[in-house]
Every structure is written in structure tokens, then in C-alpha cells.
Amino acid sequence: AQSVTQPDIHITVSEGASLELRCNYSYGATPYLFWYVQSPGQGLQLLLKYFSGDTLVQGIKGFEAEFKRSQSSFNQRKPSVHWSDAAEYFCAVAQLTGFQKLVFGTGTRLLVSP
Amino acid sequence: EAGVAQSPRYKIIEKRQSVAFWCNPISGHATLYWYQQILGQGPKLLIQFQNNGVVDDSQLPKDRFSAERLKGVDSTLKIQPAKLEDSAVYLCASSPGDRGRNTEAFFGQGTRLTVV
Numbered sequence: 001a002q003s004v005t006q007p008d009i010h011i012t013v014s015e016g017a018s019l020e021l022r023c024n025y026s027y028g029a030t031p032y033l034f035w036y037v038q039s040p041g042q043g044l045q046l047l048l049k050y051f052s053g054d055t056l057v058q059g060i061k062g063f064e065a066e067f068k069r070s071q072s073s074f075n076q077r078k079p080s081v082h083w084s085d086a087a088e089y090f091c092a093v094a095q096l097t098g099f100q101k102l103v104f105g106t107g108t109r110l111l112v113s114p
Numbered sequence: 115e116a117g118v119a120q121s122p123r124y125k126i127i128e129k130r131q132s133v134a135f136w137c138n139p140i141s142g143h144a145t146l147y148w149y150q151q152i153l154g155q156g157p158k159l160l161i162q163f164q165n166n167g168v169v170d171d172s173q174l175p176k177d178r179f180s181a182e183r184l185k186g187v188d189s190t191l192k193i194q195p196a197k198l199e200d201s202a203v204y205l206c207a208s209s210p211g212d213r214g215r216n217t218e219a220f221f222g223q224g225t226r227l228t229v230v
Contacts, residue, residue: 036221042223043224046218049218104158
């Protein structure tokens with residue numbers, strides 16, 4: 001069964017600093033990979049996704065993520081964080097065949113300091 | 115395009131009472147999911163429908179939880195009787211749902227359930 005690990009529960013960065021959110025997955029074949037963001041009291045919004053092709057994917061709000069098969073990772077980056085980026089970020093993996101089952105990691109809460 | 119609609123947004127009930135949540139997915143989406151998100155955790159899949167059939171309910175506590183998707187469109191999730199540990203946000207999501215293709219899921223705002 002597929003699984004997702006987000007090793008950082010909390011991350012604090014200064015506004016304007018760069019950000020990297022880590023995600024490792026476990027799945028026997030090439031998966032679909034996603035990053036979602038959740039602001040307080042809100043549902044989940046898709047930031048970016050990887051299905052196939054170019055391993056560096058661009059998302060909304062200036063986020064990008066890189067799929068590295070050899071490391072089973074799908075880390076997300078942003079070169080300059082804004083205060084409005086403070087939220088919870090979830091990595092998710094779905095199987096490539098059959099009915100999609102979307103499995104989430106436990107999330108990383110991002111705090112942005114002035 | 116209208117998003118995934120959920121109601122109610124908030125619900126407070128006493129333990130052993132029953133509660134129901136409603137979800138209307140994006141029009142034309144074949145796949146509908148119900149997730150449970152306990153505070154501080156990632157969403158956990160409770161049940162997944164493809165049209166009006168269940169494709170995965172392995173993590174649904176069937177002694178107290180039930181769900182249906184009438185006519186392959188909107189869905190209800192019911193808890194009866196509720197326990198304190200059911201306090202969570204219940205998220206509904208939908209996706210176009212073709213097998214292995216274009217499986218981006220769109221989420222509603224969720225229903226926050228508090229069991230006291």
C-alpha cells in the first residue's frame with residue numbers, strides 16, 4: 001500500500017527567505033504526486049501535481065516541486081516566502097492504475113516570522 | 115465552475131447522538147471521497163465511490179459510520195452513535211475519476227464536528 005512521510009511537523013521561516021518542504025513516498029510503481037495547502041478553517045487547495053514527464057513541476061503561488069524517483073521524494077520549494085504562505089501543507093500520493101486512492105501525509109505546518 | 119459543496123459547516127452533538135453530513139460534488143465527477151481529518155493529522159480516507167458504487171471503504175468504521183451516494187451524484191455520510199473520538203473535520207472531495215487518468219481531487223471546505 002502506498003504511504004507518505006512528511007518528516008517536518010513544523011517549519012518556521014522568515015518572510016522573504018527560501019522554503020523547502022520535504023515529502024517521501026512509498027509505492028511500488030510511479031505514482032501520481034500532489035501538494036495541497038490548507039489554511040485555517042478551509043478545505044484543501046491543490047498547489048501542484050506530478051503525473052509524468054518533466055520531473056520539475058511548477059504550481060500556483062510561486063511553488064515548485066521536484067520528483068526524484070531514486071530518492072522516492074517530491075520536495076516542494078519556494079524561493080521567497082510571503083506571510084500569506086503560513087498554512088498547513090500536505091503531500092499526497094495516488095496509485096497510477098485502477099481507481100485512484102489518494103493517501104496523505106501528516107502535514108507540515110509553516111509559520112512565517114516577520 | 116461550482117466547487118464541491120458541503121453542509122453543514124459546523125456541528126456540535128453529544129456523544130451517542132447521530133449526525134449526517136451532505137456533499138454535492140462537482141458536476142460530472144465520477145469519483146467522490148469522504149475523508150476524516152483529526153486535528154493535527156492528515157486526512158484519512160473513509161470511503162471512495164465511483165459513480166454510485168463503493169470502491170474502497172476499508173477504513174470506514176462500519177459499526178457506526180455509513181455512507182451512500184444516491185444516483186451517483188451527491189452523498190451523505192452518517193455517524194450513529196457518535197463517540198468523542200469522532201470529533202474531526204469531515205472533508206468531501208471529487209475527481210473526474212477515469213481509471214488511472216486525470217485524477218486530481220477537488221475538496222470542499224469540510225464539516226467540523228465536535229462531539230461533547
